[in-house]
Structure formats: structure tokens, C-alpha cells
Amino acid sequence: MNNFIQKTVAKYANDNAKFLFITAAAGWFLASAAQTFGIVVNNKIDKDEKKFLVPQEICDGAANIGLYALVTAPLIKTTDKLVESGKISFKNIQKNTPEFDKLRGGARVLASLAGAVLSSSILTPLIRNKIGSMAKGEDIKQKTPIYNNYTPYYQPFFQKSYNKIPTRMNSYLAFTKNSNMKI
Amino acid sequence: MVRRSMITRVQSNNNKVNFGALKLKPIELGKNAQTALGKINDFSSIHQRLAIGTFGLVIQPMIDIHNKEVDEETRKTSAVRSAAKAIIGTATGIVVRGACMKASELKFAKRDALGKIVKENGKLVLDEQKIKNTFKEGFEHLNLDEKTLSDSVKRVPSVIGTIAALGVMIITNFVVDAPLTNITMEKINKFMEEHFARKKQSKGGANE
Numbered sequence: 008m009n010n011f012i013q014k015t016v017a018k019y020a021n022d023n024a025k026f027l028f029i030t031a032a033a034g035w036f037l038a039s040a041a042q043t044f045g046i047v048v049n050n051k052i053d054k055d056e057k058k059f060l061v062p063q064e065i066c067d068g069a070a071n072i073g074l075y076a077l078v079t080a081p082l083i084k085t086t087d088k089l090v091e092s093g094k095i096s097f098k099n100i101q102k103n104t105p106e107f108d109k110l111r112g113g114a115r116v117l118a119s120l121a122g123a124v125l126s127s128s129i130l131t132p133l134i135r136n137k138i139g140s141m142a143k144g145e146d147i148k149q150k151t152p153i154y155n156n157y158t159p160y161y162q163p164f165f166q167k168s169y170n171k172i173p174t175r176m177n178s179y180l181a182f183t184k185n186s187n188m189k190i
Numbered sequence: 191m192v193r194r195s196m197i198t199r200v201q202s203n204n205n206k207v208n209f210g211a212l213k214l215k216p217i218e219l220g221k222n223a224q225t226a227l228g229k230i231n232d233f234s235s236i237h238q239r240l241a242i243g244t245f246g247l248v249i250q251p252m253i254d255i256h257n258k259e260v261d262e263e264t265r266k267t268s269a270v271r272s273a274a275k276a277i278i279g280t281a282t283g284i285v286v287r288g289a290c291m292k293a294s295e296l297k298f299a300k301r302d303a304l305g306k307i308v309k310e311n312g313k314l315v316l317d318e319q320k321i322k323n324t325f326k327e328g329f330e331h332l333n334l335d336e337k338t339l340s341d342s343v344k345r346v347p348s349v350i351g352t353i354a355a356l357g358v359m360i361i362t363n364f365v366v367d368a369p370l371t372n373i374t375m376e377k378i379n380k381f382m383e384e385h386f387a388r389k390k391q392s393k394g395g396a397n398e
Contacts, residue, residue, distance in 0.1 A: 010327060012328075013325050013326075013327045013328035013331075014327070014328045014331055015328075016325055016328055016346060016349055016350060017325050017328025017329045017331065017332055017342070017346075018328070018332070019349050020325075020342040020343070020345040020346045020348075020349045021332055021334065021338070021342040021345075023231060023232070023233070023345060026349060026352070027233070027235060027238050030235055030352050030353070030356060031235070031238060031242070033356055034235075034239075034283070034356060034359065037356065037359050037360055037363050038279055038359075038363055038367065040363070041363030041364045041367050041368045042275065042363075042367070042368060042371065044364060044368060045364075045367070045368025045369065045371060045372060048368075049372050051372070051376070052267075052372075056263075056264060056267055059260060059264050059268070060267070060268070060271065063268065093216060094216050094217065095216070095217050095219065096216060096217070096218050096219070097218070097219050097224055098218050098219065098220050098221070098224070100224070105335055105336075105337035105338050106337075108338055109227075109228055109231055109337075109338070109341060110219075110224055110227045110228060110231070112231040113226075113227030113228055113229070113230040113231035114227055116230050116231055116233050117227065117230050119238075120230075120233070120237075120238060120241050123238065123241070123242050124241060124242060124245045127242055127245075127246060128242065128245040128246045128248075128249045128250055129249060129253070132249070132250045132253040132254060132272065133253060136253065136254065136257045136259060136260075136268070137259065141259075
């Protein structure tokens with residue numbers, strides 16, 4: 008155990024980019040779990056809004072970690088290759104010197120930061136909104152055929168104007184079979 | 191026929207597609223870029239959290255407010271929530287990481303004969319020898335040169351602090367982050383409602 012801690016601390020102290028990459032992913036997992044828990048127990052958020060916010064939060068966490076890994080790991084690898092191959096070089100600094108290693112480390116950390124910002128601030132919100140709204144859309148679709156409380160003041164479900172839900176045959180049948188219907 | 195021979199030539203290269211046409215011009219980084227990269231190499235998780243939080247606060251609510259897939263009310267709630275999350279997540283993340291790193295730095299700080307912490311220009315000085323001795327096996331295993339070893343040793347308190355902070359954040363995320371995000375969300379909502387009501391009122395007054 009002690010040997011494992013020794014090696015882990017030394018390894019990540021030497022490779023800062025990798026360390027930041029792993030801890031950011033772990034931090035996101037914890038934060039996402041807590042935020043989802045926060046929404047579930049929050050009585051002030053409307054039940055209908057929760058149906059969007061909870062899947063949004065879960066998608067946010069999963070997309071955050073997945074996209075972060077998908078974007079950042081290749082970005083770090085590519086930066087490494089560009090520096091190694093000499094496509095990116097440092098003026099007056101020879102290869103395989105401590106100074107070169109330091110600058111290469113800096114480039115790797117910069118790639119890690121760029122990957123984190125790109126994935127978490129731009130790509131994740133776009134994707135999680137898409138998935139979150141799809142989850143809410145499914146929820147609305149499931150509700151549609153059930154129709155029991157028809158009153159003259161209540162607009163029938165089968166009409167296209169209601170929440171922009173398309174006409175469905177079973178909605179229409181449910182409407183016509185309703186015992187409260189007065190024509 | 192020509193096309194087939196080209197494909198054969200590309201495939202014969204270990205069955206990999208050849209991107210030889212995409213040739214990048216070599217870039218040589220000057221003194222300023224080198225200084226910046228040198229500093230970035232020593233960035234800790236605090237810097238990372240700050241960068242992610244700042245961009246998140248600016249960009250994420252903008253994306254949420256333009257999400258045409260949901261109704262306007264949900265759009266607003268989602269944008270306000272993103273802003274609140276960015277503010278609280280960044281603030282608590284920085285405070286917890288900062289506190290854990292400080293504690294770790296104090297543990298490895300240079301002390302005088304009386305046990306008092308040695309300071310240079312108001313900053314505490316790390317006892318590099320103490321860190322080297324504590325993680326002797328780990329660093330021996332890496333076979334680093336003196337300069338790289340010194341840089342790595344200086345980052346040890348930051349590594350230990352960040353790992354400890356992850357443990358602390360299991361608790362603070364639930365106890366501090368989640369409730370504070372909800373409170374901040376309410377505050378932003380209230381502020382926005384008042385702001386729009388005032389704007390509407392002033393517009394109405396101008397029309398009269």
C-alpha cells in the first residue's frame with residue numbers, strides 16, 4: 008500500500024498533465040452525483056422541470072467525463088507527438104534536456120486545459136441539452152394517449168395545437184369514448 | 191486503373207490511411223511562449239478549476255438560453271442553473287483545493303531549529319529534502335535528472351492536496367455545493383424577475 012502511494016504521488020508529480028486529466032474526471036463524477044441528488048431533494052423545483060433537470064444532470068455528468076476523455080486524451084497525445092517530431096520546437100533549447108522536458112510538460116498541461124474547457128463548456132452543454140430534451144420528449148409522448156378529464160374548457164389532446172403534439176389515433180379514440188363528452 | 195494503384199499503395203502502408211498531404215509548418219516558440227509554458231507546467235488543479243469555471247460561467251448559460259428544444263421556462267431554469275453551478279462549483283472547488291494544498295504545504299514546509307516555519311518574501315519555503323525522503327522509493331523508481339526531480343518534488347504538496355480535496359469534496363459536494371447551488375439559483379431568479387419587472391415598468395411609463 009505504502010509502495011503504491013509512493014509510486015502514485017511521484018508519478019503524478021512528474022506528469023502534471025496526466026494528473027490534472029485524471030483528477031478533473033474524478034471531480035466531475037463527484038460533482039454530478041451531488042448535483043443530481045440536490046435536484047431530487049429540492050422541493051422548490053417544479054416536478055415537471057425535474058423531469059428535464061434530472062436527466063439533464065445525469066447526461067451532463069456522463070457527457071462531461073466521456074467527452075473530456077474523448078477530446079483531451081488525443082489532444083495531449085497529439086501535442087506530445089508534435090513536440091517530439093519537432094513540428095513544435097523551442098528556440099535555443101535542445102531536445103532531451105531538462106528545460107525541453109519542462110516546456111513539453113507545459114504544452115501537455117495547456118492541451119489538457121484546452122480539452123477540459125472545450126469539452127465541458129462547449130460540447131457537453133450542447134449534447135446534454137439534446138439528450139435531456141429527448142428524455143423529456145419521451146415523457147410527454149408516454150402521457151399523450153391517456154385522456155380522462157374532458158371538460159368544455161379543456162382542449163382535447165388530439166388537436167395539433169396542444170403543446171405541439173402531433174395527432175394520434177389513440178388520442179382521438181380516447182377522446183370520442185369519453186363519457187363526459189357533450190355534443 | 192490509376193485509382194486502384196493509388197489505393198493499393200496507400201493500403202500497403204501497414205493498411206493505414208496516409209495523411210501525408212496534411213503537412214504542418216513547423217512552429218518555433220520564442221522566449222515569451224517558453225516562459226508561459228514553463229509557468230503552465232506548474233499549474234495546479236486550482237488553476238484548472240478556475241479556467242473551467244470561468245469559461246463555464248460565460249458560455250454554458252448562453253448555450254442553455256438558446257436551446258430551442260425546450261419551452262422558454264425550462265430554458266431559463268436551465269440557464270440559471272448552469273450559471274449557479276459554475277459560480278458555486280468553482281468557488282467551493284477552489285476553496286477546498288486551496289485549503290488542502292495549504293495544509294499539505296505546511297506539512298512539508300521548511301522549519302527552523304525552534305520548529306517555526308521559514309518564510310521568504312512572505313511565502314513559506316518547501317523542505318525539498320523532507321519530500322524527497324518521504325517519497326524516496328517513488329522518485330527512485332522514475333530515474334529523473336536533478337532539475338526535473340526538483341520540479342517534481344515541488345509539485346508533491348499540490349498532488350497530495352488535490353487528492354485529499356477529492357476526498358473532502360465527496361462531503362462538500364453534497365453538504366455545500368448542492369444546497370448553495372439551489373440558493374444561488376433562487377437568488378439569480380429573483381434578481382432577474384425584479385430586473386425584468388423594473389424594465390417593463392419603465393417601458394410602460396415611457397409609453398404613457
